[in-house]
Amino acid sequence: MHPIAFSLFKSSPPATIRLITALLIFAITGCSIQPTAIHLEVTQQEKNCLNFFDQLDASISTLTFFEASVQRVDDYPIYRSDRFLASFSNQKLTPQEHIAWKKSLHKNAITAYQQEIARLPKNTNLPLPFNQSSVLSNIYQCTTNLKSYFLKKETNAPLNTARLQIKDNYSATARFFGIYPLSQWLAQPSMKNYQKEMTARYLKGQRKNSRKILYQPKTRKTLDIQFIQRTLANAYANNALHIPVLNSLDEQALLAHFSPNLSLEKTNSSDNIGSPEWGPNKKITVNTQKPSAYTFITYTRLNGQVLIQLNYGFWFPERPTQSSFDIYAGMLDGIIWRVTLDIQGKPFFYDSIHQCGCYHKVFLPQDVSYNTTNNTNESPLFFSINNVVLDSTHPVTLNIDSSSHYIVGISQPHSSLRSSLRPSLRSKSTKKTETIPYELSNYTSLSQLPTKNRRKSLFEKDGIIEQSARKERWFLWPLGVVNAGAMRQKGRHAIAFIGRRHFDDAFLWEKFDIKKSAW
Template sequence: MRRLTSFLVCLALIAQGCATQTLYPESSLETEDAACLRWLENIDAKLAEHNLEDAGTVRIAGFPHLRIDRFLASLSNRAMTDQNAFAQWLENLRRLDEKARQPEFANLPAVHKSALMSELPQGESFGQGVRRCGKRLANLNLKDPGHQRMLLQRAKVPDAYQTWKRAAGAYALTQYAAAVGIERLHRKLNESFQQPLAQQPVQGRLIQYAAPQTTSLAAADIAAILRPAYDNPLAIPSLPPAQLQRLFERFAPLWEIDTRNDNDKIGAVMLDAEGQPRIDTAKPAVYTRHAFTRWHGKTLLQLVYQIWLPAREKTGLFDLYGGPLDSIIWRVTLSPEGSPIAFDSMHGCGCYYLLFPGPGYRAIAPKDGEEPVLSPMSMPEIPSDKRLLLRLATRTHYLQQLAVVPDSPDHTARRYAWQESEQLRSMPLQDDAWRSLFGADGIINASRRAERFLFWPFGIASPGAMRQWGTHAIAFIGRRHFDDPLLLEKLLARE
């Protein structure tokens, strides 16, 4: 498998090299442009050699200074028709590459980092080099209509499904068996939402995890924050970190977990001396990122909260779903008017997707006939002096119930620290070495589950394993992704 992977990587590099030569003939480049091009290609070659490419965003063949995600790919049509919009779109692609290269570079062996740094002007940092070279090459793209046409053709993100597995596994037939299992699982998950919070069964003791600080903001206050953030050609809400943090604090949920042992405690993600992940439950943490989705012509801001737990404890030798590491992701999608239109969640494997429409919205059946979505309840208004409580089950960590509670957690609640999800792309080991939590395919190999041997015919790589943002397939039937910018348009409607 390693030899096959290396062979495919080599083919990809050859293909990218050919594409690059076609776009940037040496004779047409200034000396500094050519040096930048070679430098970025050298970096990519070293990353491929050590299998250290970051899977969170996608490289674009022939454009080593650019990367793309599903949201930006969805804006390519708009970028095609407006030069100012194209310039902003191009800059966002460049920033995605710059953001990914920093952790990738940190994860390289020291000898390669030194060699790559020696190619830069004296005194220039790696980040400065990436920014300078990226901007120079992007400027070439901006001036050349041929580059723009080629970029728009190639600015696509492949889905997270492996079609060959579906063909080999007789997906056309096995999907009907899966539909029965999904319906049974949805009934099971929905049962707990029919019971009030006070009547939920408790097997251990309830432990609450509260934000270190919360902010009281009404919808009008949030709308005032968001309004100027839309003032750009693509109308993508762009907020400074301080204002973004205020929104995270406003909607930070209170996590309440039925706790039997340490596997039910949240903590900070660490790597041991061998590079294997572990969760330090003595340091509770919630990892955040912001994202964007599209809603009937508008771009909406999304707040993403993620917790990590040591394991989904196995019930026995034949438990296919248990194993090391578990994670829950909670997402809030905000309208420009400052109110949530939806909340949704999943586990870090892309499993157990749940949708909770905001006030004035309702869940609808997918029109494409693909896998049904479980929407156990609609959400009420959450006043600025209230907080949303998420109750999680012991062992499985299933989301059992939601409740709006006063913004004054019990005095026994543990305060968690805010952490940025981006830091998981490069984490310290011993001897000044760094590694990503995720493999080059976006999967945490240490979290692999035995269920992968059962569910492989549905085309998802290593079902049940925890994975990186941007690689979450969330349906066995059909093709559906958590970061699909049109996901909510397909699953949600106004009442």
């Protein structure tokens, strides 16, 4: 025994007991000792603002729900995170980069609050700290007044990865009880067959003599490539993280410029795009008299750069039954078309999913390569579009199959199809092709659709549309995707059954080594 330890037991019993007790207390608590926390002195105005946020969040939680497309940040009501912004949380940022990052987190919070407030009953009473009539103006004012408070708070509760990491859209419980190591192995042959089938369907294309509908944006103002380059260059230069954040007018201009045409095979009433609405029977319908694309901006990180992505969501009334036992059929259907621009503002590549997160397809120009060596089990389907002359002044046309609404081809028509359409125009250009204009709408409107008494989201609090549930979920649940086949909100799209992958993963394309031949 160590001499010091031995001498302890030679002391008087009471003294020994006291010393041992003290040592035990120190041993138990020593590991949990934290650096001295900075005491946050709060002014009365700050107290009022903190109480306002507490009451606002309590009202949202009780009377509606928080937006599932972004994630709340514990202890920071003025911020909301997403996968892209969370990807910066483990980096060492300069003070200027940190400010730019927090500005984007705050922009997320403002956008989410706007949607949540719109869904609150009109008679909701909140303790507004300022005389402004709107809740949103109080959010802006309180954010300014709490700036110093939250800066101090970062010392005790830093904005780190643990606080900002986004929960994935897979159920660990389902994978546990579904014996995932075995079930994912059993699913691999089916996944490979699916890839072969979908590739064959794409290569086959649309039926030659089928009736078609051509949807075009109602207004498309073609932008000069120099204007696009200048706009993006300014956006990159004005952000410390080199995120090309655009103002709303420039966003709308880019979204309109790159908006696609849709050539749809028409065999039934499901083959028309429209606007989701809440009906009087509390059921969601798609109003095909109001064709729309629901647009939003995202970003991706690739080869040390941040690239802007233009997203277009389209909705169909249903995916009709095509066999006696069709596990993929059900109410509501849709696709998301995404255009990733390079830093010069030219289309880098395209990809798409259905609104369920299924059928991820990537469309690459001839000068873009990829590598699936590390993702052999279930990679997206990659298609070359060498036959398409990618001119950024011409729109891309998506050739879409009937009923299943699969994209089965990409083309770029002549400029004769690019002319702007009058709002009332519904003309038949040929016996088999009808031309219909569609509107560009903000994706956020889907979270605040009008009903008889108040506004209501298309999505549930988990970001899923329960009404769109598919039978396939009963077969695929062991693979962990919650309610597989159901339509869901942006930010909630799991896009792989084997492994974990999300449509909004900030480093998605680095996993497939996407690059231009010149890089």
